[in-house]
Amino acid sequence: MNTIVLTGGGTAGHVTPHIALIPSLKENGWDIRYIGSFQGIEKELITKEGIPYYGIASGKLRRYLSVQNLKDPFKVIKGFFDAYKILKKLKPKVVFSKGGYVTVPVVLAANTLRIPVVLHESDITPGLANKIAMKGAKIICVNFEETLRYVGDKGILTGSPIRKALFEGCAEKGNQLCSFKAQRPVLLMMGGSLGSVKINNTLRKALPVLTKTFNVIHICGKGNVDDSLRELEGYKQFEYVGKELPDLFAMTDLMLSRAGANALSEIVALNIPSLLVPLSQAASRGDQLLNANAMKSKGYCEILIEEELNEETLIERLNLLHKNKLKYKNAMQQATQIKAIDKIINILNKYR
Structure with missing residues (x-):
């Protein structure tokens, strides 16, 4: 066996x-x-x-x-x-x-x-x-x-x-899930499986402005749904997304994300321009800052450090990201695509 x-x-x-x-x-x-x-x-x-x-x-x-x-x-x-x-x-x-x-x-x-x-x-x-x-x-x-x-x-x-299913999403199914009425670019925010209190709060403060330009999908983490915003047009929030995530990715134009390594791998593979807010060194060992800087040096993303995150800077950086989105998409498309699953399987099969 x-x-x-x-x-x-x-x-x-x-x-x-x-x-x-x-x-x-x-x-x-x-x-x-x-x-x-x-x-x-x-x-x-x-x-x-x-x-x-x-x-x-x-x-x-x-x-x-x-x-x-x-x-x-x-x-x-x-x-x-x-x-x-x-x-x-x-x-x-x-x-x-x-x-x-x-x-x-x-x-x-x-x-x-x-x-x-x-x-x-x-x-x-x-x-x-x-x-x-x-x-x-x-x-x-x-x-x-x-x-x-x-x-x-x-x-x-x-x-x-990276899960193969992430490349097989259907934007139409994503739209049905979110029930957005207006045709706008889609901003997807992911803060990790537990969510991010600071990014969640800042994004929600910026919603009156952001929803004039974007339809906003907010994956906010377990226990972080704000019931007072359930009926806000152009805004859809989820605690956690499982099998529906490929459909949401398929309709996404921009991402607001932490800088966990696995999330970054998915962002690059899917060629989604992103604004990264890495965990600060005070709250972590600094790995997300290093990850984000490596991404930025390759031209894949923009960074907003947590100490500078507020309603105004978030709106400004997201609008700039949207304006220049083709630049980031082109950089990611030219990246060497490593077939990670095949390489790892080949390594493990040597021990059979």
């Missing part, structure tokens, strides 16, 4: 590349299993795909002081023994890890059992989980060419897997 264990979690960005790979893994005869946390977003997303799911204890890897830092090492240790038992039973040929704190005990258990591990790093600089896991990995797949200098001889530029 050619069993492969996938692992990754904490955010949707650590799961969606797995989902993109699953159809090709099945076509190549892999028996797919998934190890994640008991209650993380990965459990909901993966069980929808019909993949057997195994939960383990997990402790968050924090870069700041917290009382939880005293408890979480014990959770990681328990997670290691949980993962060890699962892997020993499943006997996979290989573990493919996408990152996130839940992956650390899985990768360490795989190393102990001498199961090959292949990592994938989406950001320019490796996250803490992948930094810990790198020493025991056979291969480190990376999304950005700039990342190769951080991962040594194990690094291979593959790009990030």
